[in-house]
Amino acid sequence: MTPRASALVLACAAATLALPASAQLRVSPQIAPGPRVDSGPRSADYIVAVVNSEPITNNEVRTRVLRFEQQLTQQGSALPSRNDLARLVLERLISEKAQLQLAQENGIHIDDSQVDQAEAAVARQYDMDVPQLRRQLAAEGVSLASFRQDLRNQITLTRLRQREVESRVRVSEADIDQYIREQQGATDAAATELNIGHILVAVPENAGEQQVRELQAKAQRVQERARAGEDFAGLARQFSDVPGAAASGGQMGMRGADRYPPLFVDAVRSLPVGGVANVVRSGAGFHVLKVLEKHQGGLPGVEVTQSHARHILLRTGPQLTEVQARDKLMDFKRRIDAGRADFGQLARENSQDASALRNGDLGWSNPGNFVPEFEDAMNALAPGQVSDPVVSRFGVHLIQLVERRQAKLSEREQRDVIRNMVREKKLDEAYAQWAQEVRGKAYVEFRDPPT
Template identity: 55%
Template sequence: MNHLRSILTLACLASVATASGAQGTGITDIMRAGPRLAPAPTAAPRPPVPNVQRSAEYIVALVNSEPITNTEVQARAVRILRDNPEAARYSRQELMRLVLERLINERAQMQVAKEQGIRVDDIAIDQAEQTVARNNQVSVTDLRRRVAEEGLSQEQFRRELREQLTLIRLRDREIENKIKITDVEVDQFIRDQRSGTNAAIPPNINIAQLLVAVPESASDADVAKLQQRAQGLAQRARAGEDFTKLVQEFSDSPDRASGGAIGMRSAERYPQLLVEATQSTPVNGIAGPVRSAAGFHVLKLLAKSQPNSGDAVVTQTQVRHILLLNDAKRTTAESIAKLNQFKQQVQNGTADFAVLARDNSQDGSAKDGGDLGWARPGQFVPEFEEAMNRLAPGQTSDPLVSRFGVHLIQVVGRRDAKLSQAEQREAARAMLRQKRIAEATETWAQEVRARAYVEMREPPQS
């Protein structure tokens, strides 16, 4: 695998072109969406990383007396070039300048987080590491080995996970309460969308995938054979064979039992590789195979619709949960242990999930047995939604650590359904809110940068 798709990429790290801002914000209501965690391994093979000469170590900038070194800038530049080939259009001098500015912003924000006492414990880091491994379809052991091959020690990788999760929580606290979306704004947003003014809003799509996995140790001959196998399966699908049966029999993906369907959701919430591969594919058409870091994907476009149109359809999940809040009375480890006991009781049939939720959950859903209703994609914060989407109806999750506390999640059912008028309005409100959050985050990041004392030293060198 040439590139590990981690939460560092999709949750927080901005592109080089927007180095002056801060991207990837979360919000403090579990009924709304925040930054995306990496959904699936879709990074196409990357070109070789340019060889960057390592020059002598020295301080390039001070942020409130905290140093940033030339080595830090070099290391980030190398990773950006590896993960974002389009960054090669910048001159080396401009790239180093933009990377330095990004590091200054992050350092200033981390200092604010420290002042506010925001902390991310080791359990949350463990969970984040497991999520990265799962999204890359590798074990945690393999993930650690691949991280080392990319030049990061395990300590560095976990430190970066901690920093990015810390920044998410900081941005939650600093930005969330400032965003207010009025009914008038929602009405105008829907009118613009239906008239085509908001033509850039992506459609809702549902894609099913058949994955022919390519082991990292595969030789060129092995890869060629696997590609040929994927092409043969694509031909069988195009010839009219039942795609669901092909997936269930031949796919190497964990979702094969469900026929490989990912679910009806905004194209923005799909891996870019899958969206691009099916962009010109008609509904029920077959695309691929396309290559990703995980292997070869054969794709079927199951459905496509425009959000807030009369026929808008999404995959909804009926879900309930038990939430134990982060507080001084109980540690995260104690909350996990308690929820593990609840899960065991539910699985043994000695306790009912709804009763446990009613008696123990520390949020407003407790009175309803933890029921959060039928949820549309994007309604929950990413860490909650990612865990929910991995569950089949009737399954109960392991304890999930989120920015709010620790959850036990149970999926009751799933359905593809048209959104009601009220649901369409809430979906529109969420899209508008995300847009406003991105704008507010940019402004907030600039304010944090302006308040920091930054002393520029010798320019970074590559």
């Protein structure tokens, strides 16, 4: 298996065991197929638990455990014991089963068009088109049907959580003031926000000493070029074995230091913005790390990347199904791309929200202003480009990115960014409480322990 292919099969949406609720409340384009469960001798499958008469099998637990171990290894994080991880995975599977059953009781149905959208997002994340992604899945022994079912389950869970959890969350001005006071007085790692540039030179399993030395030397050459001032994004596109590096330029994104692998945080702790760390080694290979941004106190930076977009929104209901809305918007996209129609005019005539009066113009937006599925699609566009139809809880959107810019935030805008941060924190708490309630109402029978 090549390093790139090996990296591609590390994560599946259904294996996000350690993500906070705010991350789970979205169907992320970072979903990727999971590995085949073919290491070691295979034993007969058996039931380890039953959730409201629906079984969970040992192979389900084993597959999730392997995926999570591989994710942690690539990140350079410490691995828990196999028994502890199996118990964690089993509890997560029980929780998911109970939530999926609740979604079915509430009539939440995800059609194929929504799964198609998620599959296309996965392909974009890994610099592929959908046929290439499917060939990669087949090469890794991953069933397309099971992969799409994982996507369908995750979209279902997202819709259920949006319906049940988001209505519980409110953020007041007092909440924002309290958060600012807490973060300004904080001194621990969680109060430091970092955006780290990351290049992975992957080391294959069972690599010999000579190959390891060669790969280490390669990583050190990349590090030297980065320290000499060469464009880090260009180096990431050329050398990194991390999936999606070509699209991200190696940027891992602004987040609290506690949400980075400790190996990475320790390596960059004393570096200023622009500093490049010494090469570090993990189970996945050699890492070249650069501090792209750093903010103390957990408060947002005064400068952000803003996006200027416009959209056409079609609301679904008895008169217009989701499939019909997607088909109509795809026809709009084809006409716009062919130069036979104007986006603004179509928005003015068809968009079912107040932006229709402005030719669909949404103005300049800061990160976090839109729902995740909309923002993910918008962020993947180049200026002037039109997205495929995007489904959100508001309906189906066609999005055009007009332009991007770097901008300093006013005090009011900084408070808006903080509002989103506080809301994410409250979503975590609300989700944890809600998930416990759903889990507590389920009848669970434990059978033989997983192995």
